[in-house]
Amino acid sequence: MSKTNKIRWTYKISSLLSLAFILFFISPSFIHADTSMQGYKEVFQDYPILPFFNNEEHTNKEDNQGQHQRLEDVRVVPGGQSIGVQLETKGVLVVGHHQVKMSEGVKSPGEAAKINIGDTIVEINGQKINHMTDIKPIVDHSGKENKKMQIKLKRGDKYIETNLQPIFDKKENAYKIGLYIRDTAAGIGTMTFYEPETGKYGALGHVISDMDTKKPIDIKQGSIIHSSVTAIEKGDNGLPGEKQASFQTQEKRIGNITKNTDYGIFGVLEKEVNHEKYDETFPVALSHEVKEGPAKILTVVDGEKIEEFDIEIISSVPQKSASTKGMVIQITDPRLLELTGGIVQGMSGSPIIQNDKVIGAVTHVFVNDPTSGYGVHIEWMLEDADIIQSDLNEAAA
Template sequence: KKYPARDEGMEIGDLIFKVNGKAVSSETDLAKCIDEAAGSNQKLTVQIKRHNKIVSLSIKPVHCSETQRHRIGLYVRDGVVGVGTMTFWDPDTRQYAALGHIIIDTDTRQGIDVLRGKIVSASVQTVRRGRPGKPGEKIGVFNEKGTVDGNITKNTSSGIFGQTSGEVNNPLVPHLLEVGYAHQIHTGKAKIYTVVNGDDIEAFDIEIEKVYRDRQNGKGMVIRVTDPRLISITGGIVQGMSGSPIVQEKRIVGAVTHVFLNDPERGYGIFMDNMLAQLPSLQNDAKKFSTLY
């Protein structure tokens, strides 16, 4: 077998954004460029982004006898999907934050560069309960006609960010919440807002066990689920719960980010300080937000 792209220096995790001067954003775009080059017996000039550097490669397609088409020996993925939780939404600018951590490529374990993306409503159909050594998971279906619709403009270590096309509401907390910053958080009781059935937002009890105010890695709080009902349904923190807002003393102080692999009732949370740092226009001591899902 021949692998022209690999032989010319292409690596796993490279982001292809231009071929022969044309912008490409899908597998279909790339296939069309390969066909055009093969038809004229020309090499492809492929521009890629690798670790924030732009690299240009010259690759000649080869004929594949199995498919009777020309190939460059790549497996290309042009998108990822998943279920997560929106942390907050600003009614003045319609900007939102979600997840509390970066979306990574499952193969390379690197953060994904978002060229374009969107968020839509989802309905949780069932929950695979977590247990020590095996994280649980929310399993849902997307509803593009739901109440949440927006773009994704940033994928960062503090979560994903963007803007919604319209208003969104949390019927459980119809009023805006004041922001609580790292210096205002203390160990003790708190709540998280999340969805475990359909699209119904519910409040569940947690305990903030530790606060590491100097941490900037999305692991500033150690939290423990104490709500018997949530534990019975999910076993604790599960995949898809990332971004669930943490509220203490009527302030939104952060979001759930990670689960402890061997203790699913415990995990980490990120500070609002870290999430707001990605949205400079919203950094205001008096700012208030709506919590969502």
């Protein structure tokens, strides 16, 4: 065979392999749902997207170079604890429009002012807005004075200004702006790791998005709290299960939340965290070190007891740049399958351990196969926890 023909055949084979890869990963059986923050359905819900095709990586990075470690020196305590999560948004999030009754019909002043669902109200008439309670006095004053409100919005990365005229609702005897708004969110998830010396931690393994807008929540601050699993709704094909858990507000707060990124929530612990399985630190394994085969996860299925369960790493993609879905995993532990049916909502963040190294966290369940789902590689969570730098990670990979 001539050299030219060899090149042509090589090109054809490569093209066919690429097509097969794409068709495999857009198979309907791989549509997934987030596996955390689902215990409070008025705040969060799952939303299906296609795997491996995430074009928006909006991770927050901070410049703490002096506090970063070399990869070979990183050791963390694996988590597994069930945690409650409470978030406060930056400004007030617009989650819907509603119609205000007038004498001549109905109207939504907010919609007329071109305020969109997903926008964040950050200022009104030059006054910063931190909570929903900040808005009503301004609305009342503007309505009585028959003056338009000057509103500053954050839409994505841009700031927009608009004017809104409140309308008097005779039935409720109050001025209205025709917007549904929210300034807090709550739910449950799982701790992935923490670093004992600094108290830095990572949890969940994926971003927390608002139930109504489906957009990542831009947080002002937040808390993680001790949580106790009270019941489990078993998963089935087409219907992901979920953990049901309870937690108190600030009484059992164990740390703050400073980041909500594509790779989870991050902050610093304020109290010691008990661990029934491990109290020593573990090294971490980067994506190119993860092997197909047996592994374990740590999670809670009853009360606050952390337990170890068998899984299988079905596939792992060595990654030189950040991506949220690096592993396909399958639950193989008979007891966990009997209790939960596989991966359930609230299990997000459960650490994955292989060969005595922390390799990542559970993040999503496949809706059509609750025994399987995705995991995120640990290095991307370590970056967002400000434990390692991205350039160090890329050099090692």
